[in-house]
Amino acid sequence: MSDFLSNFDQSNYKKTLSEKKGKKTEGTTQTEETSASRKKRSQVKKSTEEVKVEVADVNEGATNEANLEAPLVDSSDGGIEDQAFIKPEDLLLEEVSEPKAPSNEEETVIDPTYKKRQQRKIIIASTLGVLAALLLFWVYYAMSHVKMPDFVGKTTVEAREWASENNVTIDLKQEYDFDKDVNVIVKQNAKAGKQVKKKSTVKLTSSLGPDPEEVIPLPDFAKMTKQTADEWVEEHKAENLSVLEEYNDKIKKGDFIKQEITNKEVKAETYKREDKAIIYFSKGKEVFEKDVEVPDFAKKAKSDVETWVKTNEIKMTYKEIDSDTIEEGGVVSQSIPKGTKVAKRDSMSVEISIGKAVTIPNFAEKNPETASTVDGLVVTVKTVFNSEIPYGQLISQSEEAGTKVKIKEPKPITVVYSAGKPYLRSYFGQLEGDLDKLFFDDYRSKGANISYTTYYVDSAETRGTVVDMGAYNQFVAMDYVVSIAISNGSKAGKPTDSPRPESGGDKEVPEETPEEDSGE
Known part of the structure; x- marks a missing residue:
């Protein structure tokens, strides 16, 4: 193992590289160099991996050999350097690093990890792009949608407030519902918790309360x-x-x-x-305590009394009397003395002054001539015919005797006296055209329904003159009709300016003839 590792010391490694460089021919193309370089790098990578395995084995099984002294070599400056083990990584780097080409040649070095790194970049960029798109979509969705609350059982006011805050339109329908109060939501088309898009319309149904048209018979x-x-x-x-x-x-x-x-x-x-x-x-009978004190109303205005009455709910009766000392509208007297305690709804009365007054007399004690002379009163005297009441006696007066009226505001009083039975006068010599006025003034204006009829006769009197009456200068009934003869002027001469004859006289009246009766 030590012999194997010694081949990878620094001097042997450089020697090996020099030998490999010497074997290259000048005619080798750039493509062939690249192919050879790739092949060498592959071999070196493989050798490096083997070396790593060998080194691992050496480290685990032969620690004593790892402690051997490294051989000494001469340095360039004449010194001695320790010959150390070359790390596999250094070996790989030196193998990969190609010797520099001559200055007149261009050498291309290809990184075997480039493709993988590019693929990794693409994958990372794609992943980030997808994540960014998802994030943007989530942000857009979150901003354009809102969670639908459960409005069932809540009021329409709450629903409208929520809709206004979240830019949602409410389509409200109302229906009668006996179990729900007015304006309480009973239904909604969107389920609670669902995401609702903003600017969309949500349909709600609210209660109108019980049906007012429903018949509910009243009990006893x-x-x-x-x-x-x-x-x-x-x-x-x-x-x-x-x-x-x-x-x-x-x-x-x-x-x-x-x-x-x-x-x-x-x-x-x-x-x-x-x-x-x-x-x-x-609530039964209302009982009040006598805790209201009656004030002194003497000479106070009626309005003050009314205010006190309204405040304390007293049943007050007002009576009007005249007074020479208390001004009009002031209190003259009160039925309950001042300081007395009364209860609400108790009754009392006060007398209110009408000022100075005059008492209306009994006009039966007066006659038509003196009736209109009563001081402080405006009296109108009338006389009418009456078959029952003798002449000059009182028939009626418009205000009852003993009544007091204000001197400042005297009331007009009408007094009617009897003119006795109607007396039919003679209208001889009067013109036919004056009869209506005469009969109205003499009879009908005084209550007697006396009228007349006319007929024409031959006469030496001027045409249109009354020459005969069926009755005259006598008492007649309240309802009476008299016939009157009118001259047709057939025997009369031309009219003169002589004065009219006075009515009446002892002229004999011929009997009435029904012929030429014109009536009224």
Whole structure:
């Protein structure tokens, strides 16, 4: 083994290289050199591997030989150097390194590991490229997708907030669901945990609560307590049915008072969840403590009293009286003295001044001439015919006697006196055209329904003059019709400017003839 290794000392190795170089011919082409070099490198590599095996064997089995002294050789400077073992790696490097070619020749050295290194680079680059592509795809996917939460049982507000934050559109459908509250999600098209692409649409279904059109017949609440009524409302989700309590002086606490359905056409049997209704139960009689002190309202304004009443829930009655000392609107007196303790809803009264006033007299004690002279009052006097009440007596007055009215704001008062029975006057010599006005002023304006009819007769009087009446200058009934004869002027001369004859007189009236009766 030592002889074998001695062949690989530095001097022998250089000698061997020199011999190999000498065998090369000048005509060897570059291609042949390359082939020979490859062959030599292959052999050297093989030898190196064998040497490594030999060295390993020597190191393991012959450690004593490894400690032998190395032979001494002469150095270039005349000194002596130790001849050491050449490492296999050094041997390989020296073998691979070709001697330099002459300066006039170009030598090509090929690295046998180049192809493998290139392949390794390609593999590494490809692997890195795939990893980079996968990373980019993962980043893109992570940025363009979002994990779908489980919205079932959550509110639409939460779903919309999530959609807004993650750039997802919500397509919301609503349906009635008895078991779910309003705006609670009941279904979703994308499963929880699934990756959903941003800018995509997610379909959700939310609850509208119980169907308002569903008929839920009302029970007999009169047989229930408030607690059982509340339980029924909650069980049937009748949100438009209110169960209230109120104080009641007659019905004991906890008992049913009444049932009110807003739509009067809806009956208890046809009641729907959307119909509004109120069930009342009694809280019993309300008892208040007498802890409200009555203030002194004397001369205070009515508005102050109203404020106190509203604050303390007092039942107040207001009476108006005149006062010569208290201004209008001030309190004259109060039914409960100041300082007295009262309870809420207790009753009391106050008198409010209307200022100075005048008392309306009993106009039956006056006559038509003096009735209009009462101080502080505006009185209108009228006289009308009346078959029952004698002339001059009072028939009516618009305001009751004893009533007090403000002097500042006097009310107009109408007083009606009797003119007695109607008396039919004589209208001889009057023109037919004046009869309507005369009958209205004399009778109809005073309540008597007296009218007339006319007919024409031959007469020496001017045409259109009254020449006869069926009745005149006498009392007649409240409803009466009189016939009046009118001259047709057939025997009269030309009209003159002589004054009209006065009505009345003792002229004999001819009997009425039905001919030429024109009526009114």
